[in-house]
Amino acid sequence: MTSLGVLGHDRYCDAIEVQVRQLRDVVTSDGVELSATVPTCPAWSLEQLLRHTGGALRWAELLVRKRVQEYTPDGNIPLGQGPEAEGDPAALDAWLAETGEMLVGTLREAGPDVKVWGWAGVLTSGFWARRMTHELAIxxxxxxxxxxxPYEVDPDVAVDAIDEWLGIVEFVQRTQPHDAAKELRGPGRSIHLHATDPPPELNAEWVVELTEEGVAWRRGHEKATVALRGPLTDVLLAFYRRLPLDAGRLEVLGERELLDFWLERATFG
Structure with missing residues (x-):
C-alpha cells in the first residue's frame, strides 16, 4: 500500500494551485506552438498533453466531489477534454484555470480523510491530492x-514524487505484476538514488532493492549495485524516464545495465 505522503494535505493543495499556474504559463508563453510534438510523449502534441492533464485533474475532482466508491473509467464521466476550439491558447488557459480552481476547491473542502476510490491501496481524498500533485509535476x-x-519543481515536491513513484511501483509489483514487473524480482540487486543539491533535512537519497519477494525501498545512503547521482530535478526526471541517462547531467556508478533494466520495467502496470 502506498501512503498519503509526508507533505500534508494543505501542502499538496498549494502545490497543485502553483503548478496549474505554472502550466498555464507554458500555454501563454511567446512563441509556444500547441501543435508541437512532445519529445517525452511523442504520440501527443503539446495541446493533447495539456488536454490530457486537465482531463485527469477534472476526473480526480469529480471522484472526490461525488465520493465515488468504485472504479469509474474517465471515459464514462462527461468531463470533456477541454475547450471546443483547438489551437486557441487563451481558451486552453482559461479551461486550465477553471480546472485548477475546481480541483483545489474540492480537495480543500474534503480534507484528506474522505473515503474515495483509489487505485494504489489508499482509499481517501488525500490519495488524490498527492497523486495529482505529481501528475502535474511530471x-x-x-x-x-x-x-x-526551463523546468523547476520545489525540492520537497520532487522528493515526495520519487517516494510516491517507488511506493506505487512496489504496490503494483506486489499486487498485480505484469510480465515486465515480474522480471524485477531477484536476489542481490539494488539501486541507489543520490540527489546532490537539496538541503540535508530533505534526506534525498533512496535505496531500492529487487528481492525474490518483490521491490522494497527506503530512504538512506548505502552502497548498491548501481547508483544514480546528480541534481534532484534531474534524478527525478531520469527516474521518470523524462531525461536520458546520457544527457550529461547525471553520474551512473556501477552496473548501468541494472538501472536500464529497472527503467524499462518499473511502471504503473
Whole structure:
C-alpha cells in the first residue's frame, strides 16, 4: 500500500494551485506552438498533453466531489477534454484555470480523510491530492521541455514524487505484476538514488532493492549495485524516464545495465 505522503494535505493543495499556474504559463508563453510534438510523449502534441492533464485533474475532482466508491473509467464521466476550439491558447488557459480552481476547491473542502476510490491501496481524498500533485509535476515537465522552457519543481515536491513513484511501483509489483514487473524480482540487486543539491533535512537519497519477494525501498545512503547521482530535478526526471541517462547531467556508478533494466520495467502496470 502506498501512503498519503509526508507533505500534508494543505501542502499538496498549494502545490497543485502553483503548478496549474505554472502550466498555464507554458500555454501563454511567446512563441509556444500547441501543435508541437512532445519529445517525452511523442504520440501527443503539446495541446493533447495539456488536454490530457486537465482531463485527469477534472476526473480526480469529480471522484472526490461525488465520493465515488468504485472504479469509474474517465471515459464514462462527461468531463470533456477541454475547450471546443483547438489551437486557441487563451481558451486552453482559461479551461486550465477553471480546472485548477475546481480541483483545489474540492480537495480543500474534503480534507484528506474522505473515503474515495483509489487505485494504489489508499482509499481517501488525500490519495488524490498527492497523486495529482505529481501528475502535474511530471506532465508539466513534459510541457516545458516541449516548449523549450526551463523546468523547476520545489525540492520537497520532487522528493515526495520519487517516494510516491517507488511506493506505487512496489504496490503494483506486489499486487498485480505484469510480465515486465515480474522480471524485477531477484536476489542481490539494488539501486541507489543520490540527489546532490537539496538541503540535508530533505534526506534525498533512496535505496531500492529487487528481492525474490518483490521491490522494497527506503530512504538512506548505502552502497548498491548501481547508483544514480546528480541534481534532484534531474534524478527525478531520469527516474521518470523524462531525461536520458546520457544527457550529461547525471553520474551512473556501477552496473548501468541494472538501472536500464529497472527503467524499462518499473511502471504503473
Amino acid at each position: 506532465h508539466r515537465a513534459d510541457a516545458t521541455l516541449a516548449a523549450g522552457l
